[in-house]
Amino acid sequence: MARFHPLAVAAVEHLTDDSVALTFAVPPALRAEYRHAAGQHLALRRSVDGTEVRRTYSICSPAPAPADEGPRTLTVGVRLVDGGAFSTYALKEIAVGHELEVMTPAGRFTLEPAPGLYAAVVGGSGITPVLSIVTTLLTREPQARFCLLRSDRTSASTMFLEEVADLKDRFPDRFQLVTVLSREEQQAGLPSGRLDQERLAALLPALLPVDRVAGWFLCGPFGLVQGAERALRELGVARTRIHEEIFHVDAGTAPTPATPAPAHSTVTARLDGRGGTWAVQDGESLLDAVLRNRPDAPYACKGGVCGTCRAFLVSGEVRMDRNFALEPEETDAGYVLACQSHPATEQVELDFDR
Structure with missing residues (x-):
């Protein structure tokens, strides 16, 4: 059963102008409760003018090894949302030593380390859970490989840029990184522009053997995830090999009720x-x-x-x-x-x- 506990902020790292990484210290008595799988998330809560506000942020730090008692620290990435009650607070007010109410880990966008080839298509802050997945997989499973295709607006807006580059240095033969910037030309690599269904359907087979990928992880805005899933299905990938986590959905997507609700x-x-x-x-x-x-x-x-x-x-x-x-x-x-x-x-x- 998920529960909230107060955790102290151990570090605050500003990643870009509009994003921050928050690291929480986990005391020994709570480490078993905060044991998590790579890809899971935490819910944080605070009170604003007497109203409880909760927001969910993915854990970007690697999962603890099976023999470990649990994580000593947990790190999440927070990107500023226009008018966001929690993200504004995180970027402008949270400091080392503050205590936040943090729910125990949840979520099923996960990967248990196993041999094989894996891949991800992520956009913006969608890198957060995938960073944990890739780091955990490549560190714990020497027979695993990973291809990461990430999309960002510009290099300056790219979260965890150094952390991903470090993975490339640590695992040059097992980690393939492809970056696409939608609003900035790169000196090398792919042309700028959005990663839509048509572009992904042409690009993915050129990057890796699509039919040999054991698991696809799609994370980010709704449009990107939806387009990537359709491209993969077009390429013959089974639905059971596709895992999705959406970080933002535009309002107005709820359908009109097909049947009226009972009176009581x-x-x-x-x-x-x-x-x-x-x-x-x-x-x-x-x-x-x-x-x-x-x-x-x-x-x-x-x-x-x-x-x-x-x-x-x-x-x-x-x-x-x-x-x-x-x-x-x-x-x-x-x-x-x-x-x-x-x-x-x-x-x-x-x-x-x-």
């Missing part, structure tokens, strides 16, 4: 071994109904992107407005995003513990 609905939820049944108010998501009675229910973005509120649908039917976090295999197995789910039957039962 209840949700039964099991959470941390305890259950309860509560009424769902008109227009309310199942997560909000649970939160009114169980404030410890897990969530972070409430936008259908991070997947923190994932729950198993035990009975009943729901309508999900948006889903940018669950894989098709998960929805087929019965999992839903509680923050985006509304009752389509009078009774709905969720299990957050599965």
Whole structure:
């Protein structure tokens, strides 16, 4: 069960004019709880004018080795969002010694180190979880190789530029790096411009044997991830080999409800071994109904992107407005995003513990 703990900020590194890396010190008593897989994320929370604000940021530091007790530090990358309540605070106010409420790691955009060829297509801050994945994989598995295709606006806006260059120096024979800048010409390498579906479908087979890649990791803005997935499917890559994490989705993507909600609905939820049944108010998501009675229910973005509120649908039917976090295999197995789910039957039962 995900829980928040206060962690002290051990380091603050400004990566670009609009991004920062925050490193948290993990005390010995909490290291087991903060053990994470490469690619997972943390939810951070603070109170703004009496309102709780939560934001999710991917861990960029490598995962601890199996024999380790857990991480001594955790580092996340934060990029400034226009008007962002948390990102503005992170870039302008957070300093070494501050304490932040940090949720234990979550997320399924992960890779367990294994031999083989892997690849990623990332845009902007989408490099953050992939940096952890690549570093962990190449450090722990000598028979693994990785190809990283990253897209950024300019070299000055590129997060973790030195860290990725260091990987290239450490693993020159096993790490292939290709950079595309959308708003700046490079002296060498690929021409500038956006990485859309058509360009990726032509570019990827020229970079590596697409059919031999064991796992593809797509991370960044919705348009890039969607275009990369379509390009890979066009190239014959099986859906099960494609893993996605979206960092930003434009507003207005929620569909119009296909069926009206029941006049009176209840949700039964099991959470941390305890259950309860509560009424769902008109227009309310199942997560909000649970939160009114169980404030410890897990969530972070409430936008259908991070997947923190994932729950198993035990009975009943729901309508999900948006889903940018669950894989098709998960929805087929019965999992839903509680923050985006509304009752389509009078009774709905969720299990957050599965």
